[in-house]
Amino acid sequence: MPKLLKEHIFCKLNFYSERMQKCLHSATQKYIDSNVHDDPKVFDNMYFLIIKIISTPVANVFIGEEESKNEEVVTTFAEFTSDLSALIKIPPFLNFFYPGLLNRILVSSGLYNPAIKHRNILIKYIKNQVCKRLQEKAKYGDSWKRPDDLLQDIIEQEDIDDLNNVNYLSLADKLLLFLFASIHTTSNGCANALMDLASRPQYMQELYEEQLEVHKEADENGLLPFEALDNMKKLDSFIRESLRLTGHILALDHSVLKDYTFSNGLQLPKDHTVKIYVDDIYQDELLQGPNPKSFEPFRHVDTNVPASKIGKNFMLFGGGKHACPGRHFAINEIKFFLHNIILKYNICTKSGKIEGRRMYGPTAYPSSSGIIIEKRVK
Ligand code: HEM
Numbered sequence: 168m169p170k171l172l173k174e175h176i177f178c179k180l181n182f183y184s185e186r187m188q189k190c191l192h193s194a195t196q197k198y199i200d201s202n203v204h205d206d207p208k209v210f211d212n213m214y215f216l217i218i219k220i221i222s223t224p225v226a227n228v229f230i231g232e233e234e235s236k237n238e239e240v241v242t243t244f245a246e247f248t249s250d251l252s253a254l255i256k257i258p259p260f261l262n263f264f265y266p267g268l269l270n271r272i273l274v275s276s277g278l279y280n281p282a283i284k285h286r287n288i289l290i291k292y293i294k295n296q297v298c299k300r301l302q303e304k305a306k307y308g309d310s311w312k313r314p315d316d317l318l319q320d321i322i323e324q325e326d327i328d329d330l331n332n333v334n335y336l337s338l339a340d341k342l343l344l345f346l347f348a349s350i351h352t353t354s355n356g357c358a359n360a361l362m363d364l365a366s367r368p369q370y371m372q373e374l375y376e377e378q379l380e381v382h383k384e385a386d387e388n389g390l391l392p393f394e395a396l397d398n399m400k401k402l403d404s405f406i407r408e409s410l411r412l413t414g415h416i417l418a419l420d421h422s423v424l425k426d427y428t429f430s431n432g433l434q435l436p437k438d439h440t441v442k443i444y445v446d447d448i449y450q451d452e453l454l455q456g457p458n459p460k461s462f463e464p465f466r467h468v469d470t471n472v473p474a475s476k477i478g479k480n481f482m483l484f485g486g487g488k489h490a491c492p493g494r495h496f497a498i499n500e501i502k503f504f505l506h507n508i509i510l511k512y513n514i515c516t517k518s519g520k521i522e523g524r525r526m527y528g529p530t531a532y533p534s535s536s537g538i539i540i541e542k543r544v545k
Pocket residue numbers: 168169172345348349350352353356419482483484485486487488489490491492493494496497498
């Protein structure tokens with residue numbers, strides 16, 4: 168799965184950049200712009216709007232221009248992970264017998280499996296595309312212009328060419344894995360960054376000036392060249408700081424595959440799950456520099472370390488050979504989205520205070536508090 172993404176999406180970030188921006192523009196227009204008129208407007212729980220906005224370009228790149236315009240597709244992309252995470256919230260009553268036993272019973276007995284609804288929706292739209300594409304390819308042969316998206320890449324990689332022999336279940340399951348990895352994570356990061364900005368309006372002017380300068384590179388449709396992302400240095404630093412202070416207490420669950428003993432004698436027994444105690448990384452002055460607990464939006468500007476850069480002092484995307492391959496895609500999406508918001512609007516929290524994260528056990532979620540969005544006077 169990571170190999171597929173690396174070969175077919177992350178090598179083509181530049182190619183997808185225009186589509187990503189067009190989708191973000193139209194989704195922002197639909198979910199935000201159309202609700203903000205001359206008076207300031209309060210948006211509660213922005214996460215639910217942002218997840219729809221983030222899902223729009225992801226759906227476009229994953230299953231193509233045509234189907235991604237459909238509201239039902241965007242809703243499935245947006246809701247799949249949160250519906251699934253309802254399973255994680257079920258108290259682990261039967262874990263005494265076997266880890267996750269209650270969830271396994273619910274899912275395998277068919278009593279509760281939130282994935283099925285989304286899989287059926289996805290199959291409906293994928294089927295439409297697969298049929299159309301195979302028929303067109305048969306009709307036009309070499310002159311057929313193949314659509315460029317992940318679905319087409321999978322069709323070709325798996326040599327799918329017989330309409331009567333397509334395993335739609337397997338195709339949908341592959342795509343659902345990608346949805347699981349990409350949508351909630353990116354939306355979380357984006358909603359946190361927006362709330363962090365609304366909480367600290369004093370940094371807005373500096374970011375606005377940078378985005379104005381960057382926007383000089385835009386074409387007549389307001390679309391930026393891919394390279395413009397590199398010039399959003401302050402915005403990039405702001406996003407990295409927001410990600411650094413995501414706020415989880417424990418993160419990065421990993422299974423221990425074999426008994427392991429660290430040099431200090433600490434033992435990890437096989438088959439246990441280990442999690443990282445996040446404060447050990449982000450509140451350590453040696454790793455983060457001075458005042459590691461405080462939100463300093465421009466702390467990364469002169470460090471030459473972009474928001475997507477992983478390292479021992481920044482583990483949000485994991486590390487090593489399994490580090491998140493989607494991190495550049497995610498950061499680009501967040502930057503393009505915030506670029507537009509900063510140019511169009513002033514934002515602040517409804518409470519007028521800094522809003523922190525919402526905790527669910529050791530995991531942090533974006534705050535559901537209100538954000539006031541007001542058109543910028545030019
Ligand atoms: C802010 C957004 C994101 C965050 C915070 C995030 C975080 C992570 C983390 C922590 C891991 C596990 C790394 C490890 O085990 O060491 C991971 C893996 C992965 N992520 Fe992301 N991710 C994000 C966005 C995305 C996007 C947009 C995609 C796809 C388009 C994606 C695809 C993947 C895949 C395929 C893996 C598995 C990699 C492997 O096992 O080799 N992620 N991500």
